[in-house]
Amino acid sequence: MELMVSVKGGEVWADDSGGDGPPLVLLHPGIGDSALWDPVVPRFAHRHRVIRYDTRGYGRSPAPTAAYSLVEDLIAVLDRFEVDRAVLVGSSMGGVTAVSLALGHPERVAALVLLCPGVTGYPGLASAALTTEIERLAEAGDVDGLVALAMRTWAAAGTGDDTVAAAQVRAAVPAWFSNYPHQVPDPPSFDRLGELATPCVLALGELDQPEVVRCNEEMAARIPGCRLVRLPGCDHLPMLRAPETVAGLVLEVCDKVR
16 A cells, blocks of 8 residues: 655654555665665565655655755654554664654664664764765766766676666655755764664675674674674665565565564
């Protein structure tokens, strides 16, 4: 079932597979929308109720026009579908949201699967050189340059034209501009990771940015009982590069929860 979900000051597009299986919520990264989950969704549908949505400004969701919080939007989606508790699978930006919800509302999170996640309150997640280059390209309105930079930085494992990843990045770039003035950062989470009490698996891509790899290693070390999985030959898009492995990790966690 596809529908628009009302959130504070706006709406987001969401899809609910329905069914009686345990709820599984997929949260996409900032370099693509919920279509990035296409390679793995069929592996879950026969066992789980799968919910995914496009963050404001991404995919089929309108750009924001008012201040908003990623975690508040997630809560609104869960409430709309009457999901009290779910396994959250968060990639990059989606991992930030998943961790924030698990800390703020632990009763709503059955388990966490974090794929190359970010986290609020962690210093130096992007190098100064990368930040400067993004700002320069953004100020120049150079979309092609931003896409090329993103492909070199976060999609380094791609081969050939890598059309799927490139199309996702290009479609995501407008959200970088539209969302920045309106997104309200959720509270810092990095120093609170030791409070997490849910089962957790964290997978990092060995070809990801060194800063992200270091952050992921430190996150896994701080989260009690977290299993750290290293994905060789994988960049910041594990659902595209290693869908079978990602699906296996998610189902393994779900089985333990059940």
